[in-house]
Amino acid sequence: MADAYPWQDALWQQLAGRPRHAHAYLLHGPVGIGKRALADRLMARLLCQGPQGSEACGQCKACQLLAAGTHPDAFVLEPEEADKAIRVDQVRELVEFVVQTAQLGGRKVILLEPAEAMNLNASNALLKSLEEPSGDTVLLLISHQPSRLLPTIKSRCVQQACPLPSQAQSLAWLSAALPQANPGELSELLALAGGSPLLAVRLEGQGVRAQRAEVVEGVKKLLKQQAGASQLAEGWNGVPLNLLFDWFCDWAQLMLRYQLTRDESGLGLGDMRKVVQYLADKAPQHKVLAIQEWLLQQRQKVLSKANLNRVLLLEALLVRWASLPGPG
Incomplete structure (x- = not known):
């Protein structure tokens, strides 16, 4: 089951409670605030055959297939390598998936992350599917930098800004995620992550505080002409x-x-x-x-x-x- 974050509660109730869904959503906001988890959660809810209130049941055939990564009506598109572009050939596979009939008789759901990784040809290849999706298909686009998307991509989606948690929410979540860190370290990490708690955890795993100390020391030596x-x-x-x-x-x-x-x-x-x-x-x-x-x-x-x-x-x-x- 996808993670649920407390700062997303109001938005989740709004999305999960919709009687009818748009054919495409653009979920956007800074890196590290839980947009992917929100999209995964919504995908599960849209594909579930017996939702329990606002959540997927987790027990039906659709939920089990999704958990196993073998749901025939779910399509996830990401760069083939980290920090690389999403190529037009990948988007053409998505387009082929869109025109197919749903194998379980319900919706088809596509998750694409990050949308700004599409090159120009890939973006243009996606436009027709965004404008005229086939059957009951919902596209979930995730963007960390929506300003880099083509205006024609954004205009064909319901644009949904994802909430940034308050500092108190972030620090409470971080204290549970990083119990070995003291309050001062958590505050520093959160500042280095621009207020994004999930990014703070990732940066801590990369040794960001040691990297920062190395750079700061280097800048000071540079200005003193010692390096x-x-x-x-x-x-x-x-x-x-x-x-x-x-x-x-x-x-x-x-x-x-x-x-x-x-x-x-x-x-x-x-x-x-x-x-x-x-x-x-x-x-x-x-x-x-x-x-x-x-x-x-x-x-x-x-x-x-x-x-x-x-x-x-x-x-x-x-x-x-x-x-x-x-x-x-």
């Missing part, structure tokens, strides 16, 4: 590129905010607070704006899985970062 850009770029090989750009984008935003407000309570996590304040005091605002714009452009390339030379990209970032203090 060079090339040395650091090569040394950070184990830190995911998307995390690095998330952190540097955040620091640039915090600098700009402090320059505008002089509010010391808005300097971010304690590990970089003094550095952010120092750079905000020493860097002209036009340089902060310029590096923020550059960071956002490069981050978009990282998120879109562009073919980038990692070391050269990080060297360029660190050279720009080191040049922030002083006029220019």
Whole structure:
């Protein structure tokens, strides 16, 4: 049975209680808030032959087949490799599935995640199925970055924003998921995950706090001229590129905010607070704006899985970062 999260209760009652379902839903929101679990739960409810209230019964033939991964009327489409695109050939298989008759005599349900992983040809191949689904078919699209989807894809779906849990809900859930962590560590993890508790657990498993400490120490050495850009770029090989750009984008935003407000309570996590304040005091605002714009452009390339030379990209970032203090 799919996980149920307390911050999804109201949305779940709304979805499960619908007498008639749309032919396509776009479930969107940040990574790590439980969108996939919600979609799995809805798929089970839609395919169940004897639902018990708002939930699938878990006992009928349909539920048993779904649990075994062999339900003939369920189709899950994901990238064949992590962080790769969903190809047009994969979507063509989905289209063939859509036109088939449901083998158990009920609905067919398709789950596609993440929708933004479809390349342009794949997106175009999906459009007709979204516009004119065959029979009683429901498509569940999951997106972490709906801004990257074609407008024609979004317009053919019921767009449903998935709720982000409150900090109290997240910390309560995290304390159960990571009982070995103390409250301070949980708060730090949640901040590093942008408030997404499931992502916080995943990042903890990847050793994010050690990675963050390594990067922060490197940035401090860079500004003290105790380490060079090339040395650091090569040394950070184990830190995911998307995390690095998330952190540097955040620091640039915090600098700009402090320059505008002089509010010391808005300097971010304690590990970089003094550095952010120092750079905000020493860097002209036009340089902060310029590096923020550059960071956002490069981050978009990282998120879109562009073919980038990692070391050269990080060297360029660190050279720009080191040049922030002083006029220019």
